Amino acid sequence: MEISYYIVRMPLKNPFTTSFGTDIYRESIIFRLSENGITAYSECVSDHDPFYSYEDNTTAMHIISEYLIKSLKNLPEPEEFLKSVSYIKGHNMAKAALEMLLYDYHARLNKKSLADYLGQNRGYAIPGISIGIDKIDKMLERIDEAVKMGYNRIKVKIKKGLENEILKSIRDVYPDISLSADANSDYTFNDIELLKSLDRYNLVYIEQPLCYDDLIYHSKLSREISTPICLDESITSSKRAEKAFEIGACSVINIKPGRVSGLTESIKIARIAMENNGHAWVGGMLETGIGRAYNMALAANNLIDYPGDTSPNARYYSEDLVKNPFTMDNGIISIDLKRPGTGIDVDSNALKKYTIDSGKFEI
Ligand code: OSB
Numbered sequence: 258m259e260i261s262y263y264i265v266r267m268p269l270k271n272p273f274t275t276s277f278g279t280d281i282y283r284e285s286i287i288f289r290l291s292e293n294g295i296t297a298y299s300e301c302v303s304d305h306d307p308f309y310s311y312e313d314n315t316t317a318m319h320i321i322s323e324y325l326i327k328s329l330k331n332l333p334e335p336e337e338f339l340k341s342v343s344y345i346k347g348h349n350m351a352k353a354a355l356e357m358l359l360y361d362y363h364a365r366l367n368k369k370s371l372a373d374y375l376g377q378n379r380g381y382a383i384p385g386i387s388i389g390i391d392k393i394d395k396m397l398e399r400i401d402e403a404v405k406m407g408y409n410r411i412k413v414k415i416k417k418g419l420e421n422e423i424l425k426s427i428r429d430v431y432p433d434i435s436l437s438a439d440a441n442s443d444y445t446f447n448d449i450e451l452l453k454s455l456d457r458y459n460l461v462y463i464e465q466p467l468c469y470d471d472l473i474y475h476s477k478l479s480r481e482i483s484t485p486i487c488l489d490e491s492i493t494s495s496k497r498a499e500k501a502f503e504i505g506a507c508s509v510i511n512i513k514p515g516r517v518s519g520l521t522e523s524i525k526i527a528r529i530a531m532e533n534n535g536h537a538w539v540g541g542m543l544e545t546g547i548g549r550a551y552n553m554a555l556a557a558n559n560l561i562d563y564p565g566d567t568s569p570n571a572r573y574y575s576e577d578l579v580k581n582p583f584t585m586d587n588g589i590i591s592i593d594l595k596r597p598g599t600g601i602d603v604d605s606n607a608l609k610k611y612t613i614d615s616g617k618f619e620i
């Protein structure tokens with residue numbers, strides 16, 4: 258069996274600014290597996306730098322080549338694979354890249370779409386949009402476009418010191434849109450008064466206001482503010498999700514398969530959210546069309562009840578790695594359940610064009 262990897266460097270249509278920095282490019286690792294007449298692709302959502310989480314492309318390649326890749330021998334079911342690598346602590350993005358590759362492979366082997374293979378689904382995703390920090394007039398322009406396009410929820414990135422200016426300017430023009438704010442862990446519990454002041458903007462939730470690995474202070478914060486708390490970075494597994502609900506650290510979870518070691522844990526987390534009368538939605542990591550297809554299949558699952566950051570491909574890149582991008586019509590993104598696996602048709606010329614490094618694993 259041969260598995261290839263391609264490190265791609267994709268220019269983003271627009272720079273994307275969060276509280277932790279500005280991205281002009283997205284660098285991710287694409288995997289391709291070909292066996293028994295089936296070809297599967299997946300994407301590792303680590304980036305060049307360890308700014309969103311401790312993983313980056315170098316650590317992911319190290320963990321994958323030294324420890325994980327050998328567990329793909331005999332192409333186990335995704336859950337079995339996860340068990341076989343559970344002795345490796347953390348490195349969820351690296352694990353997820355291979356777990357999802359196995360999902361695509363097994364869904365195709367079973368002649369099922371990935372969404373059907375994952376379980377009960379509605380056949381479409383309900384997209385929201387995540388808008389980066391920019392000059393206020395630029396942000397308002399982006400929001401105007403997004404509202405006109407029919408996005409079901411607008412999320413804006415915020416940063417300490419800029420939050421009131423951003424949110425007030427938006428609410429002045431759009432008093433009623435479904436709006437959320439993502440702080441990417443830019444605040445501490447000492448900012449409690451500032452965070453309380455955001456209640457006036459009637460947000461559907463505030464995403465990851467405090468430290469990237471915190472649960473305790475989010476739980477304290479949730480008792481002090483009326484805005485619901487959504488956790489992203491802090492929820493790294495279904496066990497962490499259980500703990501978060503047990504102590505009331507959040508009522509909403511942004512599920513990113515990469516962050517939680519793949520789709521098996523993603524589905525478990527969505528179920529935990531529902532069982533706790535919470536909410537779950539599918540986030541994004543500016544994926545190319547390859548990773549995006551996994552997010553879409555998950556977003557279509559009946560356990561997902563809030564609009565995600567699962568925007569159509571055209572929002573991110575002028576040229577994508579797939580020939581059949583997702584499109585948005587009347588506020589929804591349909592999934593072709595007749596196509597097996599992720600259903601993507603990879604554009605090998607584009608993949609070649611954006612590859613900055615590649616190689617093969619023989620196992
Ligand atoms: O915190 O949700 C986040 C992008 C990169 C890293 C972290 C985050 C994001 C986004 C963009 O918000 C979501 C997307 O549209 O893919």
Ligand code: MG
Pocket residue numbers: 439441464465489490511540
């Ligand atoms: Mg986030």
